[in-house]
Each structure stands twice: as C-alpha cells, then as structure tokens.
Amino acid sequence: MSETVRRHYELYPYPQYPLLASVRRCDTYASNLSAIWSRFNGELPHKAARRILIAGCGSFAPYPFGLANPATEITALDLSTRSLGRARLHCLLHGVRGVEFRAGDLCDPATLTGEYGLIDAYGVLHHLADPAAGLRALAARLAPGGIMRVMVYSSYTRREEESIRRALRLLKIQDVAGVRSLIARSAPESRLRRFSDASHEVAQRSGLADALLHPQVRTYRIEPFMDLVQQSSLEPLLFAHRQALQDVQQEVVRIKRMEQGRRSPGNFVLYLGRRTKGAAPDADEARLLLNPCLAGVVGPFSFGSVQCSPRLGRENPVLDGAARRFLSRFRRPVRAGDLSASERKLAGEFCEALFLLRLRPDAPLP
Template identity: 95%
Template sequence: MSETVRRHYELYPYPQYPLLASVRRCDTYASNLSAIWSRFNGELPAPAARRILIAGCGSFAPYPFGIANPATQITALDLSTRSLRRARLHCLLHGVRGVEFCAGDLCDPATLSGEYGLIDAYGVLHHLVDPATGLRALAARLAPGGIMRVMVYSSYTRREEESIRRALRLLKIQDVAGVRSLIARSAPESRLRRFSDASHEVAQRSGLADALLHPQVRTYRIEPFMDLVQQSALEPLLFAHRQALPDIHQEVLRIKRMEQGRRSPGNFVLYLGRQTKGRAADHDEARLLLNPCLSGVVGPFSFGTVHCPPRLGLDNPPLDGSARRFLSRFRRPVRAGDLSASERKLAGEFCEALFLLRLRPDAPLP
C-alpha cells in the first residue's frame, strides 16, 4: 500500500465502532475456520492449517474473528498502528485473546511467514496501488485447501461516492471539516445532500473520510474483477454478495446483464480457494456437525426465535425453538443416514446456511 493510505488510516481509523459495541457469537458463524474449511473441503482443517490472517484488519475485525475462533491462531495485519491499537483495545475489553497484531504491508513478503487456512481480505484490494500484486502476495500465503474471502467495490454500487469524491478533489477539499461544511451548505435536492442523508456512515468522522476522502480507491466491473482473480491462480469458489447464484459462471453472467443496465448486486464478495477438495456429498455415511458458533443458542430446551444475518448472499432460515432443538442434536457428529427423510432435508438447508458442517465419511472427526 502507499504511504498516503497509511497516513489516511492514522488520521481516520476505520470503522469507528464504539469500544463497548459487541457481537453475538452466533452472528460470527461464517467467520469460523472449521465451518468455512468444511464447506469447501468436506473435512476439518489439519492442525497446520489452523491459522487465520485478517489482511487489512482495520480497527474492529479481529474482535468478531476472535469470537468465532477462540482456539485458533489469528494474525491481524494493518498498515495503521492507530487502527491496530484500537483493535487490540476492543479485543481486550471483550476478553478476546490469542490475536497477534502486526503492523506492515501485505505486499511485502517479509511481513508474514508461514501459511494460513483462511485469509480475509475484505475491502482491501481496491485500496492497493497494485491489487494484482497484493492478491498474489496473499495467495502465496494460503495453505493447500485454504480459502480466501475478498470484497471489492463494484463500479455501479459506488457511482454516487465516486462522483462526489471527484468533485471534492476538484474543489481541493481534503478534510472532514471541509466536507461537513459543504454538506451543511448544499441544497436539499443536491447529490451531496441526498448521499449524506442516505448514508449511515457519513455521520461518523471515519466513515465520511473512508467514503469520500480516501486517497487510493478503485472500483470494478465484473470482467476486470474476474481478470484480477485469474491472475492470482486461485479458484473462484462462491460469490457471497446479496442474492448471488451458487454457480460462479451463472452469477458472472447475471452481473453482466445487470451492468448493461448500469446496476450491480452490491459490492462483489467472493471466496477463492487453493487446491480445495470440494464439498462433501449428501451421502448416508457423511457426518453432520454443528457450527461451533451456534453452540450457545441451541439446546434441548430452546424456545423463541433467533435470527442470524445472512453472510453467504442468501437469507438464513429463522432458528425457532424447534430448529434450535433439532440443531442441538449435532453437537457431536451425526451420520446422515441415521436421519429421517424430513430431518435430512432440514439438515441440508442448515448445511447451505453453514449452520451445520457436512464432512466426508473418511474425514477425521473432532
């Protein structure tokens, strides 16, 4: 990353969540290494792959990743020492241990060592001077069978921000106070006022700076994004933005059709893999296991409904009392063939939501 980007985040650590802001462990289910690994490999990660890298972690992400993976080694990497200090404090206040905080550039091969079973690069590549170099550097740190999640800005999702950013550069407005003064003086029907009123982020200093004052931003249409992915030599596994189709090729075609109308499904979220083994088939001898992040909300005496936000692009089934009691049966591995037809169908829906892990018959059990 450039020095200008580092200075930006030293001034405006992002995101600016209150230090006492907390998350439920059940809401971190899609950040659990075992769950993600099983989704794309049909087995649990080997001990050597039980490492997570959060590339460009910012001031908050280490906390939910730590909640989701309390016994896993996590490296939180960021250019900004100020962001890292806030992230460390957030973890400390919420009792999250075992996170190593590392200041450095993800493109520098000397910054990191070893391989990781999961790398998260959410909202990072589009801030690099050379995204392809950054993605290849991260890919080189991915263990065989490892998974990487990336998110980049979509050109049509970011149209408003980008037009305002260009105007601010022309006006030579370079700080939050200047932007807020301009918003206050703008007409109610202006593009700037409409954006400000519609965006929850601009109410916060760091959110406004990230949206409108960031010194290094690029956006993608789907073809250039997939070209970037191809340069990494990693395999596209699953899109996880809103309403994404499960088939990669079909989702790319859907987005291309949307882009013809200058639309987008949102920013692009994609899981990539290195030599992954593929999902476990719905075989009688397959084993089903509860996502450990849900262990606190299931039980034989569960009542009421729990809603977990969608993380894989599609809405999750609500976890009412009956569903939570059903899921509690999978605290230990259950053979799929031992379920009734209706139970197996329900278990399949929970596997799609990542609430249950499906493991191959020959996969080692915990």
C-alpha cells in the same frame, strides 16, 4: 500500500464502532475456520492450516474473528498502528484473547511467515496501488485447501461516492471539516445532500473520510474483477454478496446483465480457494456436525427465536424452538443416513446456511 494510505488510516481509523459495541457469537458463524474449510473441502482443517490472517484488519474485524475462533491462531495485519491499537482494545474489552496484532504491508514478503487456512481481505484490494500484486502476495500465503474471502467495490454500487470524490478533488477539499461545511451549504436536492442523507457512513469522521476522502480507491465491473482473480491462480468458489447465485459462472452472467442496465448487486464478495477438495457429497455415510458458533443458541438455556445475520448472500432460516432442538442433536457428529427423509432435507438446508458442517465419510472427526 502507499504511505498516503497509511497516513489516512492513522488520521481516520476505520470503522469507528463504539468500543462497547458487541457481536453475538452466532452471527460470526461464517467466520469460523472449521465451517468455512469444511464447506469447500468436506473435512476439518488439518493442524498446519489452523491459522487465520485478517489482511487489512482495520479497527474492528479481529474481534468477531476472535469470537468465532477462540482456539485458533489469528494474525491481524494492518498498516495503521492506530487502527491496530483500537482493534486490540476492542478485543480486550470483550474478552477476546489470542489475536496477534502486526503492523506492516501485506505486499512485503518479510511481513508474514508460514501459511494460513483462512485469509480475509475484505475491502482491501481496491485500496492497493497494485491489487494484482497484493492478491498474489496473499495467495502465496494460503495453505493447500485454504480459503480467501475478498470484497472489492463495485463500480455501479460506488457510483455516487466516486462522483462526489472527483468533485471534492476539483474543489481541493481534503478534510472532513471541509466536506461537512460543503454538505451544510448544499441544496436539499443536490447529489451531495442526497448522499449524505442516505448514507450511515457520513455521521462519523472515519466513515465520511473513508467514503469520500480516501487517497487511493478503485472500483470494478465484474469482468475486470474476474480478470484480477484469474491472475492470482486461485479458484473462485462462491459469491457471497446479496442474492448471489450458488454457481460462480451463473452469477457472473447475472451481474453482466445487471451492469448492462448500470446496476449492481452491491459490492462484490467472493470466496477463493487454493486446491480445495470440494464439498462433501450428501451421502449416507457423511457426518453432520454443528457449527461451533451456534453452540450457545442451541443450548438448554436459550429461549425464543433467533435469526442469525446473513453472511452468505441470503437470509437465514429462523431458529425457533424446534429448529434449535434439531440442531442440538449435532453437537456430536451424526451419520446422515441415520436421519429420516424430512430430517435429512432440513439438515441439508442448514448445511447450505453453514449452520451444519457436512464431512466426508473418511474425514477425521473432532
């Protein structure tokens, strides 16, 4: 990344969540390494792959990842020492231990060592001078069977921000105070005022700066994004943005149709894999196991209904008392063939939601 990007995040650490802001562990279910690995490999990660890299971690992501993976080695990498300091403090205040915080450039081969079973690059590639080189650098650190999640800005989702950013550059407005002054003086029906009123980001300095003052941003339509993915030699596995179709190619076709009407499903979120084995089939001998992040939800002292935040592009089923009692049976591995037809159907829905892990018959059990 460029020095200007580093300076930007030193000045505006992002995101600027309150330090006391907490996350329910059940909402981190899609950040659990065992769950993600089993989704695309049909087994639990082997010992060498039990490492997570958060590339461009910012000031918050290490906390939910640490919450989801308390016994896993996690490296939180960022250019900004100020962002890392805030992320470290957030973890400390919420009792999250075991995260290694490292300042450095993800494109520098000397920054990282070894391979990782899960790499998260959420909102990072579109801030690189050479996104293809950055993605290849991360791909080189992915273990066989490893998973990488990426998010990049969609051109049509970011249309308003990019128009405003261009105008601010022409006006030579380069700081938050200048932007806020312009917003205050803008007409109620202006593009700037409409954006300001509709966006939750602009209420904080870091959010406004990230949206409108970032020195290095690019956006993607779906074809250039998939070309970028192809250059990495990683396999696209699953889109996880809003209402995404399960089949990658079908989702690409759907997005192309949307883009013809200058629309988008939102920013693109995609899971990539390196020589993954594929999901375990729904066979009688398959073993089903509870996602560790839901252990507290199905415990004997949990009451009422719970709905976990959507992380894979679709709403999750509500976990009422009956659903929680059903899920509690999978604290230990359960053979799929031992379930009734209706139970197996329900278990399949929970596997799709990643609340249950489906393991191959020959996969080692915990």
